[in-house]
Amino acid sequence: MQKRNLITKGLNLLYPCFFKLLFNVNQGQILSINSKIMKPIHEMKLHQKIKILYKLYPASIVEFTDYLKACAIETIEDREEAAETSGKCVVQQDYCVLLAMKTFDRIKQYGESFFYCRKLFTKQLFKGSISLFTVHTLLRYAETKYCSPKFALAVKLFIEI
Known part of the structure; x- marks a missing residue:
């Protein structure tokens, strides 16, 4: 019995949705192994969408974090002004201020680590309340x-959908 001659090719550039494809050279068949x-x-969940945005636009993520x-x-x-504009916000004004405080604390705590670790960025800022x-x-x-x-x-494409 002959061994099958298989060659592993990474086609991440042409087909980014596949990790590995196996090509059977003798018969010209494509076998999908460990395909994702x-x-x-x-x-998709929110943190998955944010990870993709982070990969595609790292410079914009830095600017967004400053914003x-x-x-x-x-x-x-400006809690009083926030009370006036809280009609635009999804939650009540006090809760919005609490979320802003938590956000500021996390940005202050992790600082520039957000720019180097995509997982930390998504886990700390885009999970939970x-x-x-x-x-x-x-x-x-x-x-x-x-x-x-x-x-x-x-x-708009990733978040508003």
């Missing part, structure tokens, strides 16, 4: 003039 197909966007910190400080300091404030701020950031048009489009 990307889920449709509407089936998030500034918004958290503004919300904490704090994600209400960060997603709201991300959507607001996408509408500002400081946000790059490509990143704004990606946020």
Whole structure:
């Protein structure tokens, strides 16, 4: 019995949804081994979407984190103004201030570690109740003039769906 001549090829550049494909050289067949197909966007969880945004736009994530910190400080300091604009927010004003305080504490605690560790960024800012404030701020950031048009489009496609 002959051994099958199989060659492992990584086609991440052509087909990013597959990790490995095996090609049978003799018969020209493609065997899928350990393949991982990307889920449709509407089936993805929030932290998965943010990980993709982080991979695609790392510079915009740094700018967004600065914007998030500034918004958290503004919300904490201007509680009266936040009470007037809380009609736009999903949650009550006091809870929004509490979320802003938690967000500021996490940004202060981890600092620049967010820029080096995608998992830390998504786990600390986009999981749990704090994600209400960060997603709201991300959507607001996408509408500002400081946000790059490509990143704004990606946020609208990934988050608003």
